[in-house]
Amino acid sequence: MTVDLQLSVNEQIYPLTVDTRETLLDTLRERLDLAGSKKGCDHGQCGSCTVLVDGRRVKSCLTLTVTVDDQPITTVEGLAGEDGLHPLQRAFIEHDAFQCGYCTPGQLCSAAGMLAEAARGWPSAVTPDVAADPVLGEEEIRERMSGNLCRCGAYPGIVAAIEEVAR
Amino acid sequence: MRPFAYERPADVRSAVATLGAGTDAMYLGGGTNLVDLMRLGVAEPGTLVDVTRVTPAAIEETPDGGLLIGAGVRNGDLAAHPLVRRRYPVLAQAVLSGASGQIRNMATVGGNLLQRTRCSYFQDVTKPCNKRSPGSGCPARTGDHRNLAIFGHSESCVATHPSDMAVALAALGAVVHVEGPGGARTVPMPGLHRLPGEDPSRDTVLEPGDLITAVEVPALPLAARSRYRKARDRASFSFAVVSVAAVLELDGERRVRDCRIAFGAVAHVPWRAGSAEAALRGAPATVEEFARAADAEVRGARPLPLNAFKVPLAHNLLVRVLADLAETS
Ligand SMILES: Cc1cc2nc3c(=O)[nH]c(=O)nc-3n(C[C@H](O)[C@H](O)[C@H](O)COP(=O)(O)OP(=O)(O)OC[C@H]3O[C@@H](n4cnc5c(N)ncnc54)[C@H](O)[C@@H]3O)c2cc1C
Ligand code: SF4
Ligand code: FES
Ligand code: FES
Numbered sequence: 453m454t455v456d457l458q459l460s461v462n463e464q465i466y467p468l469t470v471d472t473r474e475t476l477l478d479t480l481r482e483r484l485d486l487a488g489s490k491k492g493c494d495h496g497q498c499g500s501c502t503v504l505v506d507g508r509r510v511k512s513c514l515t516l517t518v519t520v521d522d523q524p525i526t527t528v529e530g531l532a533g534e535d536g537l538h539p540l541q542r543a544f545i546e547h548d549a550f551q552c553g554y555c556t557p558g559q560l561c562s563a564a565g566m567l568a569e570a571a572r573g574w575p576s577a578v579t580p581d582v583a584a585d586p587v588l589g590e591e592e593i594r595e596r597m598s599g600n601l602c603r604c605g606a607y608p609g610i611v612a613a614i615e616e617v618a619r
Numbered sequence: 620m621r622p623f624a625y626e627r628p629a630d631v632r633s634a635v636a637t638l639g640a641g642t643d644a645m646y647l648g649g650g651t652n653l654v655d656l657m658r659l660g661v662a663e664p665g666t667l668v669d670v671t672r673v674t675p676a677a678i679e680e681t682p683d684g685g686l687l688i689g690a691g692v693r694n695g696d697l698a699a700h701p702l703v704r705r706r707y708p709v710l711a712q713a714v715l716s717g718a719s720g721q722i723r724n725m726a727t728v729g730g731n732l733l734q735r736t737r738c739s740y741f742q743d744v745t746k747p748c749n750k751r752s753p754g755s756g757c758p759a760r761t762g763d764h765r766n767l768a769i770f771g772h773s774e775s776c777v778a779t780h781p782s783d784m785a786v787a788l789a790a791l792g793a794v795v796h797v798e799g800p801g802g803a804r805t806v807p808m809p810g811l812h813r814l815p816g817e818d819p820s821r822d823t824v825l826e827p828g829d830l831i832t833a834v835e836v837p838a839l840p841l842a843a844r845s846r847y848r849k850a851r852d853r854a855s856f857s858f859a860v861v862s863v864a865a866v867l868e869l870d871g872e873r874r875v876r877d878c879r880i881a882f883g884a885v886a887h888v889p890w891r892a893g894s895a896e897a898a899l900r901g902a903p904a905t906v907e908e909f910a911r912a913a914d915a916e917v918r919g920a921r922p923l924p925l926n927a928f929k930v931p932l933a934h935n936l937l938v939r940v941l942a943d944l945a946e947t948s
Contacts, residue, residue: 453622472625472667475654495655496722508695508724514654515725518625519647519669566720574699577715577855583704598855599719 457521461486462530470517477501477512480527488528488557492601499600502558502565503527509565511599528557531564540564543613551604559600563614566596570618588618620657624666630673631798631832637668638828639800646670646830648730649693651722656735660744661751674729674832678702684838690729690796690831694784695720697728707836709845709864713787713883716849719856729831732785732795732811735822736778736887737858739763749775750819757819760923766860769920769929770886776819777923779884780812781858786883787847788834789891790864796833799826805835809881812888822887841868841877844948848940849883850932859884861932867904867944875899875908878941882933885920892916895937904948909941910934 459466459479466484477494480486480503492498494513501513504526531538540563543549550556570588578595579586586592593614594607602610626644628634638644644666647653656662675689678700686702697703698714718726740746740758747755759767759777767777789809797804812823825831849862862883870876878899880892895916902908913934920930 453624455625472623473620494658496651499719499721502721509721510725511651511721514649514651514722516625516647516650516654516667519650519671562721565724569695569699569720572699574695575704575711575715577712579715582698582708582711582715583701595855596720599721 455518457518459484459517459521459525460523461525462527463524472516472518474517475513476503476515476517476520476525479517480512486527486529490554490557492555492558497601498555498558499562500555500558502562502600504561504565507565507568509562526561528560531560538564539617540613543616544610547609547613547616548606549609549613550602550606555600555602555604559597559602559610562597562600563617567614567618570596588615590615593618620660621663621665623664626666626668628668628670628673631830634668634670634673635798635800635828635830637666638830642666644668646729648691648727649725651718651726652730652734656742659742661735661742670729670830671727674727674830681835681838686836688728688834688836690727690833692728693724694718694726694728694731695723697784698723705843707787707791707839707842707845709790709842709847709866710784710787710836712847713783713862713864716847716862717783728784728834731782732788732831732834733823733825734782737781738767738778741778750778750815753818753820763925764923765925766858766884767923767926768886769922769926769933770882770890771814772887772921773815773817773819775817776815776887778815778819778887780822780886780888781884782889783847783849783859783862783883785812786862786881786889787864788836789889790845790866790879790881791836791839791842792879794835794837795831796835797825797829798832799829803832809889809891815887819887839866839879842866842879844868844944845879846940846944848936850936861885861929861936863933863936863940865937865940865944867941867948869904869945869948873904873945873948875902875904880937882937885929885933892937894919899941904945906938906942909938912941913937
């Protein structure tokens with residue numbers, strides 16, 4: 453079954469006819485040529501498909517495209533602004549935060565969403581007093597980024613890069 | 620995946636009406652469990668009724684000092700809410716210990732309560748499973764049940780309920796608000812989820828078409844001193860092997876005035892530890908007494924060959940959580 457809708461991705465409007473079964477990840481990659489978001493597991497377990505929907509990080513492999521026609525979507529392709537790379541992108545390069553790069557688009561979108569959560573004072577599972585404002589150190593970053601796996605094990609660089617931007 | 624129609628109802632009543640009358644429609648929350656099960660062929664709805672825009676997405680204080688949490692509230696927003704963090708830390712911690720930041724941003728309170736078991740046979744349509752396909756058998760009983768139930772299981776099914784949030788809600792004595800084809804009603808927790816008995820296909824006491832609209836957490840001042848602790852195979856982003864939610868209140872002589880305890884990942888339901896609670900009330904807050912209370916609860920366990928380790932794990936986890944809570948009292 454198909455539905456006609458408009459998708460807003462990286463501030464561009466795309467009129468589309470989508471199968472109700474289509475996930476946002478497949479729409480982005482197969483229909484819109486936005487292949488930055490990656491398919492690692494297709495079960496919500498690896499984070500390589502992470503995008504921002506209305507500024508919140510989500511897994512596009514578990515998001516049906518028909519459910520997000522009324523919300524702005526940002527993918528890794530939309531992170532950089534007029535004046536060049538996003539600070540996270542620059543920090544990832546500086547800190548060697550990737551090897552093969554497959555998980556990187558998901559790591560970047562996840563980190564952007566995570567920093568926004570932390571800025572709003574959201575706690576995490578390792579926040580010592582869940583009622584208090586968290587301080588974003590290494591342990592907090594690792595916990596908050598645990599939804600993003602990296603098979604190359606570039607974690608030390610990823611954490612260092614995010615820590616620098618968080619400061 | 621089987622083709623399906625997608626509907627966005629205008630309000631709760633029309634959502635319930637769409638699911639009535641024996642259709643093969645299902646409600647869609649954040650989709651983090653249902654979309655996956657559809658992809659696996661475990662769920663095959665003909666229509667998805669997206670309820671994320673009609674179930675309340677706000678958290679309100681009730682007149683008596685409790686909280687009314689809309690079923691559409693995302694897990695991440697629930698754990699971040701100042702009143703939840705201050706009054707019910709056990710609930711914030713339980714939610715934060717589950718899944719990942721991305722999934723918590725998607726998952727709704729209603730969907731979290733109704734997520735299905737992670738038993739691997741249930742998720743594999745090439746295998747028999749009484750829960751997925753009634754009467755086909757339960758291969759987990761003699762197969763891989765390392766992470767399955769030690770309490771309340773039956774010949775038919777030994778699955779566990781995977782939610783962390785539900786364990787905290789069961790400890791707090793939450794009440795689930797339901798809108799069904801016959802009108803509105805409430806279901807207390809524990810009591811929403813059911814033991815498998817001879818019909819493991821039913822996870823809860825809800826009837827077809829029932830929509831969860833909210834979860835009410837009662838006023839419980841002692842819950843300001845509460846804690847959730849989760850043992851798992853890796854430090855983050857992993858389901859529980861055993862978890863415990865505990866609320867503890869001591870009197871001036873350091874005796875237990877009141878307590879609430881529930882275990883997760885040990886049964887088909889969040890397991891409220893009534894025997895441990897009874898043993899604790901009035902007892903001195905010492906590690907010896909905590910161990911005695913934990914003994915009283917795990918005495919009722921019936922572990923399977925591969926999950927007997929969960930019995931001492933549940934025992935020790937409870938003693939540790941109570942000791943931590945007593946230390947800060
Ligand atoms: C990789 C991964 C790891 C995870 N780890 C954990 C973990 O450690 N701990 C944990 O607790 N959970 C974990 N989860 C599960 C996650 O918490 C659940 O998938 C989520 O809470 C389900 O909520 P949802 O809104 O996405 O539900 P959906 O997937 O949309 O729906 C789930 C079920 O509920 C029904 N439903 C939805 N809303 C309503 C309603 N209002 N009324 C009636 N029925 C409704 C649907 O029809 C469906 O049957 C994990 C999930 C993934 C993918
Ligand atoms: S334990 Fe339950 S869910 Fe798992 S195979 Fe047996 S019947 Fe199915
Ligand atoms: S592809 Fe979405 S989480 Fe792995
Ligand atoms: S850089 Fe290769 S998977 Fe992360």
